[in-house]
Amino acid sequence: MHQTDILVIGAGIAGAATAAGLAVAGRRVVLLEAESQPGFHSTGRSAALWILNYGPPDVRVLTGASRALFESPPPGFAEHALTHRRPVLFLAPEDQRAHLEQMIAEGEGLRPVAVEDVRRMVPILRPDYAVAAAIEEDAFDIDVHALHHGYLRQLRAAGGTLATEARATAIERRNGTWQVTTPAGMFAAPIVVNAAGAWGDEVARLAGVAPLGLAPMRRTALLVDAPEGHDPADWPLLGDADHTWYARPEARRKLMLSPADETPMPPSDVQPDELDLALAIDRAQAALDLPVKRIEHRWAGLRTFTPDRSLAIGWAPDAEGFLWMVGQGGYGIQTAPAAARLAAEIALGRAPTLPEAARRCDPARFA
Numbered sequence: 001m002h003q004t005d006i007l008v009i010g011a012g013i014a015g016a017a018t019a020a021g022l023a024v025a026g027r028r029v030v031l032l033e034a035e036s037q038p039g040f041h042s043t044g045r046s047a048a049l050w051i052l053n054y055g056p057p058d059v060r061v062l063t064g065a066s067r068a069l070f071e072s073p074p075p076g077f078a079e080h081a082l083t084h085r086r087p088v089l090f091l092a093p094e095d096q097r098a099h100l101e102q103m104i105a106e107g108e109g110l111r112p113v114a115v116e117d118v119r120r121m122v123p124i125l126r127p128d129y130a131v132a133a134a135i136e137e138d139a140f141d142i143d144v145h146a147l148h149h150g151y152l153r154q155l156r157a158a159g160g161t162l163a164t165e166a167r168a169t170a171i172e173r174r175n176g177t178w179q180v181t182t183p184a185g186m187f188a189a190p191i192v193v194n195a196a197g198a199w200g201d202e203v204a205r206l207a208g209v210a211p212l213g214l215a216p217m218r219r220t221a222l223l224v225d226a227p228e229g230h231d232p233a234d235w236p237l238l239g240d241a242d243h244t245w246y247a248r249p250e251a252r253r254k255l256m257l258s259p260a261d262e263t264p265m266p267p268s269d270v271q272p273d274e275l276d277l278a279l280a281i282d283r284a285q286a287a288l289d290l291p292v293k294r295i296e297h298r299w300a301g302l303r304t305f306t307p308d309r310s311l312a313i314g315w316a317p318d319a320e321g322f323l324w325m326v327g328q329g330g331y332g333i334q335t336a337p338a339a340a341r342l343a344a345e346i347a348l349g350r351a352p353t354l355p356e357a358a359r360r361c362d363p364a365r366f367a
Helices: 013-025 055-071 092-105 115-121 142-158 197-206 274-287 336-346 355-361
Strands: 007-009 029-032 082-086 088-092 111-114 132-136 140-142 161-163 171-176 177-182 184-190 191-194 215-225 239-240 246-250 254-258 297-305 312-315 323-324
Touching: 007 013, 007 177, 007 184, 013 191, 013 254, 013 274, 013 336, 029 184, 055 132, 055 336, 055 355, 088 092, 088 115, 092 111, 092 132, 115 132, 142 161, 142 336, 171 197, 177 191, 191 197, 191 336, 197 297, 197 323, 215 274, 254 274, 297 323, 312 336, 312 355, 323 336, 336 355
Parallel strands: 007 029, 007 191, 029 161, 088 239, 191 323
Antiparallel strands: 082 140, 088 132, 111 132, 171 177, 177 184, 215 254, 215 297, 239 246, 246 254, 312 323
16 A cells, blocks of 8 residues: 555646646655556647637636746756747638627637738638638647646656556545555555546546536547648647637648547547548638648547536545546646646645636536
8 A cells, every 4th residue: 555645646737737736845646647658648639729718717717827837837847948939810701700709809819800911821711711800919839748747757856656557446535545446556645636537537436426527528630731832830820710620730831630529428548530530621621722632640639528618626525535626628738737736725725826716616516
């Protein structure tokens, strides 16, 4: 039996960031990962941007509060910059004009831009696609691998432990302590943090805790060549106002396309569906002069949502010492620093520095 102060289940970005914060705060932390390497599922398949005007109110608060770490990580956290400027363009065909106007009215730092100016930024935009557009200039790419491994490095430096191939097979509370059985051994701590992503409800059931009703959703992406004669490296990310597709530069002369799909799936090593790949290409080609001769790479990942699509960070109302850290949806990377700080504050019994986000993310709302 490995005795510690806090067990964190799931070594994706949510679990890694939370475990690192707790270890830095002086707690003995063990991070349990079911797979042979951390970040195998959603985190390792994410191509993330920091976009302030994305997601429900709690997400926007956590996104804004996370910016400082992305721009100025702690010394030794990463070997190079975590960010690269990447504006985001929202395009509106005629039937999406009202939605775009609503986005501009409700957004922060989102302003209208002439379609002619968009074509100068993205010369392959078809002239008959959009009647209106808006731009969020203050967005940026996030180096997901560097961010994730920065947190794992922080965890180890603070004395924390990462145990891989340690899928929880039994979780039981005895005498004020959670005991977690895994193929890598048995672990015990008074606090367990459930950061298991798509498997969050399964972990809860193992522990005898009421599930939240998490919904894993498949998101598909593919990589294609940019049109001959074009270098998209400095193009913005662009998509429609209704979020039915998007395209972003990737690997110099490549474009990543997605149909922005959300297909309900059981927790699994999810793979792309041929129909979703075809939809991504079709929707992108409706907006862009983009011949696709071959798909260089294709993949899919799971985005897991709570019933109201806000995050769940806080104590389970029906189990002492069981902390939820799930429901990141498609926002887990851009909210990671602030969401992990909130989870650590709750676990340590400290007053949240973002009380409104804490209120909105409280899992007790689903009780």
